[in-house]
Each structure stands twice: as structure tokens, then as C-alpha cells.
Amino acid sequence: MSHNVLEMKNIMKIYPNGIVAVEDVTLExxxxxxxALLGENGAGKSTLMKVLFGLESPEQGQIFLNGEEIQLKSPLEAIKKGIGMVHQHFMLVSSLTVAENIVLGIEPKKSIFVDMNKAIDISKELAKKYNFDIDVTQRVEELPVGIKQKVEILKALYRGADILILDEPTAVLTPQETEELFVQLKKLKELGHTLIFISHKLDEIKSICDRATIMKSGKSKGTYKVSEISTNEMSKLMVGRDVVMTFDKKPLSLKETALKVRNLIVEGTTGVVRVDDLSFDVKQGEIFGIAGVEGNGQGHLVEALTGLTKKYCGDILIFDQNISNKNINEIRKLKVSHIPEDRMTLGCAANMNIMDNLLSNQYQSSEYSGRFMLKLKKIEERVNKLIKEYLIKCKSYKQNVGMLSGGNIQKVVVAREFSTEPKIIIANQPTRGIDVGAASFIRQRIIEFRDAGCAIVLISADLNEVFELSDRLAVMYKGKFSGVFTDVKKLTEEELGKYMLGIKKDEVLEGIIYE
Amino acid sequence: MIVDAILSPEFLNATLRATTPILFATLAAAVAAKCGIINMALEGIMLFSALFGVLFSAMFQSGILGLLATMVMGGLIGLLLAFFVLKLKTDEILAAIAINLIANGATILILLMLSGDRGVSSSVKSVPLPRISIPVIENIPYLGAVISNQNVLTYVSLIMVVVVHIFLYKMPLGLRIRAVGENKNAAESVGISSKKIQYIALVISGVLASMGGFFLSGGYMTYFTTGMTAGRGFIALAASFMGGNTPVGGFSVSLLFGASSALSNILQLGNWPYEIIQMLPYITTIIGLAIYSYVRMKKRQKLSDRG
Structure with a gap:
């Protein structure tokens, strides 16, 4: 049988903030x-690969290449040892040609000049050898994403990569491009290269991978032959709650329909359809959960609902008003609040203080703003009240938000969004990456608003959250709902995992629209 | 009368002469911009070079040696800027402003100390670079009067357009400079040290700018006067920007600025107010930049409409 070309033994990586990203993982x-390296977002796949590519140094563990122990201090050393990486965000210089990008750093020379003809020949030959159909004299900026990815692969191969790490290579590709990529990856395998394919898409792994190592919350769940493990078993290993939490909720009492979405289609920047013909209703007094592995269109859905993007087809009605011509401020005036997915980019201004952040959706109101000056006394009162109410740990409201812990930053965001008496709350990953205490506090608040008759759309990859909070739960997979459950209590984690990973799909979605 | 003057070979000859210092600085700006740093210290480097050009050539009693020494000094100032920006992580604009302000004060101080005069260096016996007449071309009517009988450095500046072009687009170092300037991460992912490349580019930028500075006091004129760069370093930044930060593009825009500078000299013969005429090169810069930005904005709008 074939021997182990690479072994990573008992790798442990702890980030400076104390988070254990990878714990005692062995990969052969x-x-x-x-x-395949399989796992949900945040399972530690990327960190493990960063260790292998010399981008992070592990706290513990050894790496053996062909039986010899190696130390990888930088990507350059990894490249020299024959390890190449195709990053999710391409490392290409747009204004240069394909050939220039491929030879950059180790250019062929003719006296003191770059031998462009030779560079083009080398690139052409390389592309031919691996069956890549690329015009190497084109500028990279003119190429579609699928081709750019091929350039990245060629770049690594030109540097002599025997082991090629592909970080979620299909995330940015259309289905056709994915097909093409797979053909090429098989060709690479035939030529003797070893590939690591990072993904959370089971069908893709089934179709091209030989073995799979499954990771969950930083730990390895074992390595399996793909032909000998069913997708069901894979999903069971990958998805699941570690701790079960429960919350008290009042019995459901539905009021009028707050949000109506009909035939919504949103395209991503690369022209890939991210939200594919979605229709649903949300009534006041319920929490509509949307579960799913990240990157299945949830972000684009939220952008459309909150007015961050106008590039969509279909209708979004908020209290029977179409929002296609309304800007973000006008949508907010319809009493819509939004907890954005990434608190640091959209949620807050890190370099401004707590007061400014808490006021940022209120400073225009006549209550806090006079003709020329802000009414600082009133603002101060309000801010201090919110800090107390939301248990924001800080020295004073003058502290910069960026100095707070993740949980407290999120509380600032939540306090601001909840303080405007919202009738609809769009909460996108409201408790991601924060401590248990802050998370359960925020969940409790969400339930309070639901009990008070607010319509809530909860998008989350956290199973605890969607299980415990949702009154109705839909699962998003590749831009569509793969299932809808009106009785969340009857749903098992296993079942949910199957829907999240696309193993199960319901054609008819009952209970997604109210008549 | 003015039209006649503009069509005369003397005007075009003067245009080339006025273009020379701007052209050197424009090339300097282009090299720096390609590596991803705006070299706003061009003005200060030129001013230092104008003064030290006079001092060095007087010291060596040789124009060529004076030029070489000045180029070394220009490279060192480029290195200093790189040190501030890359090592000490100073803002590139603030570091450049500091260098420019120091140049303003220091040149006056040094001049005063060495010549006893705070305005002009005429008491220093410097050796400017000569003018040359080109054998065959000088006899061609009109063209000869335009091209021939220019200062050596004017010809050098024209040659430098080609040299810098070849450097940036045909040589490995140039390719790496462009790669670093456009996508630092991409360059570093293939093992290029972006800092090293940026250091080199800023030194080259300093050397080019110092040649423009030397020309002012050792060719265009034969002595140094305080503040004699008169904003040419900044005009060059604009020229390089409008020329898409390419040597050839920068050259064509520099010619425009050179012409407006020469024009302001001619207009002084008429009875226009002196102050307004003096503003001409700067007004050209502002109008040029405005048109350029407008065109670019329109282009972008078209592109985003398509997308």
C-alpha cells in the first residue's frame, strides 16, 4: 500500500486569546x-492547515514529511518542502498576466531582463501538462473566478508542490466550474500529487475524495475511507451539540404578518446565485430560525432584508410595504433592527466610544439632537441606562468599544438595536464567538422580545440556539430551504444535520407561508 | 504676437528645458507609486539636490562628479523616507511633509553658512553641466533649433523615460515592484520581501528626483536660489498620477506642464499682470487633475453599470 507522505501528530494550537483552535489532532x-478535511465553520480546519503551511506555529505536536521531522516557520519554507496552498482569497496580482503571476519571484532571465517568452512557454507547458485550458498572456483581472483559481493552482505547481492544500475551493465557484475543477483535481491525483480538500459539502467529498478526516470543535473525530462511511454517519460526526441548554418561553401567540418574502433571488459578486427563489412569512410573536452551515446564502439573504443590497429579484414586504425603493434608514424607520453577522465590520465603530456607538441609530431623533447641538445630558442618561440594563462591563461610556471583550461588544450592538422598540429583529449569528454568559443573556433578551410580540428572524449556525429559540425552523442549503419544521421540539439533531448538509431535501415546504 | 511666439522653435526649445526637472521628478513619482508608496518628499529632495548640486560641483570643480554626488545624496534621502515609512511605520505623507519642511529651512541655513547670503548662491563658484549641440540635427531647420543645443541633463531625462520603462516592465526587479505595489500579500506569498522591494524603489525614486533638482541649479540656471523648486515636486506627483503612473504617460503630461511653464515666460513679454502669469503652471495642474478625475469617474460609472 501507499506510504504516508505527510504526518501531523498531536497538533495543538492555542490562540493568544485563550481559544483552543486545534486540540490534539493527528492527520496522516x-x-x-x-x-478531505471535513468540518463546520470554526471546527479548526483552517487553523490546522495554517500550521501545515507555516502560517501559524503550533504549541504542541510534530510534522513529518516522508518520515522526517520538519519545522515550518514560514510559507516560504513550506513551499520549499513541496507544500502548496490555494487560498480562498486568491493571492494574485490583477494587472499582471497569467504567465507573470505564475513566475513571479522566480522569473526566468535573459541577461538582466525577464525572459517573457520563456515565462509564457513555461506556463503554457505547465497548463498543458495538467490539462488546464488557460490563455497565459491574459491579464488576471480579465479572468472569471474559476480561471483565477486555476492560475493559483498552477502557481503552486510551478513551485514544485507535491502536497496541495485547497481551502474550500468550491465556495466561489458555479456548479459548472466545480465540475471542471474536479476533473482537474483527479488529473493531479493521477500525476502523483497529494491533495488536501477542505470542505463541508458532503456530496463533493463523496464524489472526489479517497479518505476524510472529520473535525469538530477543534478535535479530530477520526479518519475514514469515504467509500466505507455513509453521508449520514459523516454528518453525525460533524454536527451535534456538546451541551444542551434550555430557555423558558411563553406559549406561542401569533399576531399579524410582519415580513413577507416572495421569490427572492440574490446574486453574489461573482455571478453565483446565492439566494435561490426563497419565499417565506414571519409573524409578530414568533422566532423564525434559519439554520445552516455558513456560506449557504444566509448572508446574502440578510443583506437583501436589511437593505444593504438592492441587487435582488423578487419582493420583500415589511408590514405590506415593499422595501425595494427604501434605503437602510427608511427600512429602519419601519421598526426593523439588525444584528449584523460581523460585529467588528458592520456592528460597531471600534475606535469610537460606547456612547457614540449606542447613539449611532438615534442621533437624528429630535429627542437627542437639537437644532445645532446634541442634547448630551439626555444622551448620557440613555446610555447609562442601557449599559446597566444590558450589563455591559466597562469603566464608563467613554471607553472605546474596540477595547471591550467580544461578548461586551456584542452587548453594545444588541443594546443599540433593541433600544428602538423594534417590531422586526433580524439577528444574524447574534452570539457567535462570545462567552457563554453573554450568549445566554442575549438569547434571553431575544425571547423577551418575542414574548412581547416582536417578529424575529434568527440566522444561526449554532444548533443550541436554533433548537432552543426557534418556534419555526427552516434549514438553508445552497441558497434554498431544504426543509421547514413547525414543531421544532420533535426534530432531532441528526435529522437537522442531514438537512444542513444536503443529504435530505424536502420538495414541498409546508408551513413556510401563512395563508 | 503671442501666437507667433508659441509657434517659434524657441518656445518648443524652452518647453523641453522647462520639462526636464518635472520629468525627472515624474519618473521618480512613478517608480515610488508602482511600489505602493506616494513619494510626496520629491519637492524636498529636489530642493536639497539643487543646493548640494551647486556645492558638490564647486567642491569637485566638476559638473559630472557634482551630479553623481548629488544622486547619492538623493538616494540617501529616499532611503531615509523608506526608513521612516517602513521601519518606524510613520505615515508616508507626514514623513514626506517633514522632509519637505526640513529642506525649506535647512537649505537656507546651509546656504547662509557657506556663502554668507540667504538668497542666492552666486558667490559659490560652481560648475554647471554643459549644453550640447547635436551634429546633424542642429542643421535641420526648425527641428534643430528645438532639439539641439539643450543641456546634457535634458537628453538624459528623455533617455531615462525609456530606461525607467524598460526597468519597470522588462526587468525582474520592476516586475516585483509592480507586484508589491498592487498586491503585497500576493507578492509575499511567493517569497518576495515587500519591504526590501519598497526600500529599493524609494532609493531609486530619490536618485531620479535628485537629478531633477541638480538640473535646476546646474543647467536651467547656474546658481541656487532659495525655494527654487517652486512646487515642481508636487506638480510632478500630479503629472505622474495623470499619466497613470507609467513613465511614458508621465512624460506626455510633464510636457504639458513644461509647456505651460514656458508659456508663462513668454506671456511676461505682453502686458498681463505678472502674478497671474506666474500662476499658469499651477492652474494647469488643477485643471488637468480635475479633467482627469472626471474622466476616470465617468469610466468607473460605466463599468459599474455593466457589472
Whole structure:
């Protein structure tokens, strides 16, 4: 049998903030295989690969290449040892040609000049050898995403990569481009390269990978032959709650329909359809949960609902008003609040203080703003009240938000969004990456608003959250709802995992629209 | 009368002469911009070079040696800027402003100390670079009067357009400079040290700018006067920007600025107010930039409409 070309043994990576990203993981690669690294977002796949590519140094563990222990201090050393990486965000210089990008750093020379003809020849030959159909004299900026990815792969191969790490290579591709990529990856395998394929898409792993190592919350759940493990078993290993939490909720009492979405289609920047013909209703007094592995269109859905993007087809009605011509401020005036997915980019201004952040959706109101000056006394009162109410740990409201802990930053965002008496709350990953205490506090608040008759759309990859909070739960997979459950209590984690990973799909979605 | 003057070979000859210092600085700006740093210290580097050009050539009693020494000094100031920006992480604009302000004061101080005069260096016996007449071309009517009988450095500046072009687009270092300037991460992912590349680019930028500065006091004129760069370093930044930060593009825009500078000299013959005429090169810069930005904005709008 084939030998292990690479072994990563008992790797442990702890980030400075104390988060254990990878815990005692062992990964063995056999020569000439396509090895899947499977896991949800945040399972530690990327961190493990960063260790392998010399971008992070592990606290513990050893790496053996062909039986010899190696130290990888930088990507350059990894490249020299024959390890290449195709990053999710391409490392290409747009204004240069394909050939220039491929040879950059190790250019062929003719006396003191770059031998462009030779560079083009080398690139052409390389592309031919691996069956890549690329015009190497084109500028990278003119190329579609799928081709850019091929350029990245060629770049790594030109540097002599035997082991190629592909970080979620299909995330940015259309289905056709994905097909094409798979053909090429198989070709690479035939030529003796070893590939690591990072993904959370089971169908893709089934179709091209030989073995799979499954990761969950930083730990390895074992390595399996893909032909010998069912997708059901894979999803069970990948998805699941570690701790079960429960919250008290009042019995459901539905009021009028707050949000109506009909045939919504949103395209991503690369022209890939991210939200594919979604229709649903949300009534006041319920929490509509949307579960799913990240990157299945949830972000684009939220952008459309909150007015961050106008590039969509279909209708979004908020209290029977179409919002296609309304700007973000006008949508907010319809009493819509939004807890954005990424608190640091959209949620807050990190370099401004707590007061400014808490006021940022209120400073225009006549209550806090006079003709020329802000009414600082009133503002101060309000801010201090919110800090107390939301248990924001800080020295004073003059502290910059960026100095607070993740949980407290999120509380600032939540306090601001909840303080405007919202009738609809769009909460996108409201408790991601924060401590348990802050998370349960925020969840409690969400339930209070639901009990008070607010319509809530909860988008989350956290199973605890969607299970415990949702009154109705839909699962999003590749831009569509793969299932809708009106009785969340009857749903098992296993079942939900199948829907999240696309193993199960309901054609008819009952209970998604109210008549 | 003015029209006649503009069509005369003397005007075009003067245009080339006025273009020379701007052209050197424009090339300097282009090299720096390509590596991703705006070299706003051009003005200060030129001013220092104008003064030290006079001092060095007087010291060596040789124009060529004076030029070489000045180029070394220009490179060192480029290195200093790189040190501030890359090592000490100073804002590139603030570091450049500091260098420019120091140049303003220091040149006056040094001049005063060495020549006893705070305005002009005429008491220093410097050796300017010569003018040359080109054998065959000088006899061609009109063209000869335009091209021939220019200062050596004017010809050098024209050659430098080609040299810098070849450097940036045909040589490995140039390719790396462009890669670093456009996508630092991409360059570093293939093992290029972006800092090293930026250091080199800023030194080259300093050397080019110092040649423009030397020309002012050792060619265009034969002595140094305080503040004699008169904003040419900044005009060059605009010229390079409008020329898309390419040597050839920058050259064509520099010619425009050179012409407006020469024009302001001619207009002084008429009875226009002196102050307004003196403003001409700067007004050209502002109008040029405005048109350029407008065109670019329109282009972008078209692109985003399509997308």
C-alpha cells in the first residue's frame, strides 16, 4: 500500500486569546490521495492547515514529511518542502498576466531582463501538462473566478508542490466550474500529487475524495475511507451539540404578518446565485430560525432584508410595504433592527466610544439632537441606562468599544438595536464567538422580545440556539430551504444535520407561508 | 504676437528645458507609486539636490562628479523616507511633509553658512553641466533649433523615460515592484520581501528626483536660489498620477506642464499682470487633475453599470 507522505501528530494550537483552535489532532496523508478535511465553520480546519503551511506555529505536536521531522516557520519554507496552498482569497496580482503571476519571484532571465517568452512557454507547458485550458498572456483581472483559481493552482505547481492544500475551493465557484475543477483535481491525483480538500459539502467529498478526516470543535473525530462511511454517519460526526441548554418561553401567540418574502433571488459578486427563489412569512410573536452551515446564502439573504443590497429579484414586504425603493434608514424607520453577522465590520465603530456607538441609530431623533447641538445630558442618561440594563462591563461610556471583550461588544450592538422598540429583529449569528454568559443573556433578551410580540428572524449556525429559540425552523442549503419544521421540539439533531448538509431535501415546504 | 511666439522653435526649445526637472521628478513619482508608496518628499529632495548640486560641483570643480554626488545624496534621502515609512511605520505623507519642511529651512541655513547670503548662491563658484549641440540635427531647420543645443541633463531625462520603462516592465526587479505595489500579500506569498522591494524603489525614486533638482541649479540656471523648486515636486506627483503612473504617460503630461511653464515666460513679454502669469503652471495642474478625475469617474460609472 501507499506510504504516508505527510504526518501531523498531536497538533495543538492555542490562540493568544485563550481559544483552543486545534486540540490534539493527528492527520496522516497517503501519497497520491485526495484527502478531505471535513468540518463546520470554526471546527479548526483552517487553523490546522495554517500550521501545515507555516502560517501559524503550533504549541504542541510534530510534522513529518516522508518520515522526517520538519519545522515550518514560514510559507516560504513550506513551499520549499513541496507544500502548496490555494487560498480562498486568491493571492494574485490583477494587472499582471497569467504567465507573470505564475513566475513571479522566480522569473526566468535573459541577461538582466525577464525572459517573457520563456515565462509564457513555461506556463503554457505547465497548463498543458495538467490539462488546464488557460490563455497565459491574459491579464488576471480579465479572468472569471474559476480561471483565477486555476492560475493559483498552477502557481503552486510551478513551485514544485507535491502536497496541495485547497481551502474550500468550491465556495466561489458555479456548479459548472466545480465540475471542471474536479476533473482537474483527479488529473493531479493521477500525476502523483497529494491533495488536501477542505470542505463541508458532503456530496463533493463523496464524489472526489479517497479518505476524510472529520473535525469538530477543534478535535479530530477520526479518519475514514469515504467509500466505507455513509453521508449520514459523516454528518453525525460533524454536527451535534456538546451541551444542551434550555430557555423558558411563553406559549406561542401569533399576531399579524410582519415580513413577507416572495421569490427572492440574490446574486453574489461573482455571478453565483446565492439566494435561490426563497419565499417565506414571519409573524409578530414568533422566532423564525434559519439554520445552516455558513456560506449557504444566509448572508446574502440578510443583506437583501436589511437593505444593504438592492441587487435582488423578487419582493420583500415589511408590514405590506415593499422595501425595494427604501434605503437602510427608511427600512429602519419601519421598526426593523439588525444584528449584523460581523460585529467588528458592520456592528460597531471600534475606535469610537460606547456612547457614540449606542447613539449611532438615534442621533437624528429630535429627542437627542437639537437644532445645532446634541442634547448630551439626555444622551448620557440613555446610555447609562442601557449599559446597566444590558450589563455591559466597562469603566464608563467613554471607553472605546474596540477595547471591550467580544461578548461586551456584542452587548453594545444588541443594546443599540433593541433600544428602538423594534417590531422586526433580524439577528444574524447574534452570539457567535462570545462567552457563554453573554450568549445566554442575549438569547434571553431575544425571547423577551418575542414574548412581547416582536417578529424575529434568527440566522444561526449554532444548533443550541436554533433548537432552543426557534418556534419555526427552516434549514438553508445552497441558497434554498431544504426543509421547514413547525414543531421544532420533535426534530432531532441528526435529522437537522442531514438537512444542513444536503443529504435530505424536502420538495414541498409546508408551513413556510401563512395563508 | 503671442501666437507667433508659441509657434517659434524657441518656445518648443524652452518647453523641453522647462520639462526636464518635472520629468525627472515624474519618473521618480512613478517608480515610488508602482511600489505602493506616494513619494510626496520629491519637492524636498529636489530642493536639497539643487543646493548640494551647486556645492558638490564647486567642491569637485566638476559638473559630472557634482551630479553623481548629488544622486547619492538623493538616494540617501529616499532611503531615509523608506526608513521612516517602513521601519518606524510613520505615515508616508507626514514623513514626506517633514522632509519637505526640513529642506525649506535647512537649505537656507546651509546656504547662509557657506556663502554668507540667504538668497542666492552666486558667490559659490560652481560648475554647471554643459549644453550640447547635436551634429546633424542642429542643421535641420526648425527641428534643430528645438532639439539641439539643450543641456546634457535634458537628453538624459528623455533617455531615462525609456530606461525607467524598460526597468519597470522588462526587468525582474520592476516586475516585483509592480507586484508589491498592487498586491503585497500576493507578492509575499511567493517569497518576495515587500519591504526590501519598497526600500529599493524609494532609493531609486530619490536618485531620479535628485537629478531633477541638480538640473535646476546646474543647467536651467547656474546658481541656487532659495525655494527654487517652486512646487515642481508636487506638480510632478500630479503629472505622474495623470499619466497613470507609467513613465511614458508621465512624460506626455510633464510636457504639458513644461509647456505651460514656458508659456508663462513668454506671456511676461505682453502686458498681463505678472502674478497671474506666474500662476499658469499651477492652474494647469488643477485643471488637468480635475479633467482627469472626471474622466476616470465617468469610466468607473460605466463599468459599474455593466457589472
Amino acid at each position: 496523508l497517503q501519497k497520491g490521495e485526495i484527502h
